[in-house]
Amino acid sequence: MVQKESMKPRGRPRQFDRETALDAMREVFWNKGYAATSLDDLCEAAGLNRPSLYNAFGDKGQVFLGVLDAYVAAVRPRYEAAFRAPGNLRQVMKGIFRTAADIYRVMDKDGGRGCLLIGAALTDATRDPHVGEAILTQLQDMEKGFLWLFARAKADGDLPAHADPKTLAKLASSVHTALSVRMRAGEPPESLRAYVEAMIDLICPLPAQASPSV
Amino acid sequence: MVQKESMKPRGRPRQFDRETALDAMREVFWNKGYAATSLDDLCEAAGLNRPSLYNAFGDKGQVFLGVLDAYVAAVRPRYEAAFRAPGNLRQVMKGIFRTAADIYRVMDKDGGRGCLLIGAALTDATRDPHVGEAILTQLQDMEKGFLWLFARAKADGDLPAHADPKTLAKLASSVHTALSVRMRAGEPPESLRAYVEAMIDLICPLPAQASPSV
């Protein structure tokens, strides 16, 4: 049996793509939050009937956690690329927040919904601790990324000698968090841009220079 | 008829106190968010039957907005007192965040739920723009309060001459917002305290001094 194992699983093949279904369901959760999203909503978005949905993804709570995991996995490489982008600190910071804005925006609509974890999942952290854990992990990862960025920037001379990368990382992470809240609440894009710009100016007090960093 | 008006309204008197009912329903919404809170939950918390609830507060959405308004009205004087408290900037900042922690904590339980508007209402900003407006108004009011505080602190010598109160106000407001998110997500109290402490240190870079301010 071990050596007779076929590449193809037995049984009827799936008619849907798991990733595509998760992405579609994420959109619904992102707009409505967990509790206001019904199984009918999910089935319609995923293009599946009830038993297929349950069979593939589990019950509603498990679908939600699956969607959160897929979201985190999807945004991670985008943020990593933004943190690692070439340029001086100010340029990289702008790129990071541009990445955030891209992730959070709604197609064909002004404004955005903020981060899925903050705008749509935070309310449910009291219902399921796994949700809270996912949020905290993401916040901590963002803070770590900023810490890495600021330590490098300090070594490159993009930050003053007295700057403390740990504290600045907490600040930048807070700005990133507050951005999602303000966006979800409906603050206009120009206002959000001005907000981010002011916070970047605060974090990067040195004048922009052509960075010789490696 | 005008001069015959009695102080007492006609009809059967109400058997409940409106404020008490709103407070009790706020607790449920604060824990569960809007969509996961049922009419049964609300009736039980308020001690009312369905028609009484509808008669006094309107439908579910109107109850929610009423609860948000009552919350904002209740926390406003507490924050105002904290902003106006005597002491140097660092002391006042500590008092403000202590006030926030007091408002957001859960009785007989470690941790808290964060601000009602952020922890429980933010998800629903996409469903009802009134919710988003309430959140943005509250965020703006907090920022205004910090601006007032920092302008005063600068005049008092509690902030360096080059400090920009407008930018610092945005920063402090962001910290306040992020605090709610982190608390709701389940971050331990000691960790939150360290976070707030670090942010206060960043905002108040001058050594603590006995403030001669009026």
Added chain:
DNA sequence: TTCTTTTTGTACCATTTTGCACAAAATCCT
């Protein structure tokens, strides 16, 4: 006392929601 008004209590409704049963369809294995 009767009438009017407001509130409460009981009961109910129509719809929605979550999850499941089971047969048919579509595959691989023997």
Added chain:
DNA sequence: AGGATTTTGTGCAAAATGGTACAAAAAGAA
């Protein structure tokens, strides 16, 4: 070909949900 396995489709049950009808209760006004 038949059996086993997995997926899909149809249908359903029980519970939950938001909201309403209406009569009784509790008051003020005439």
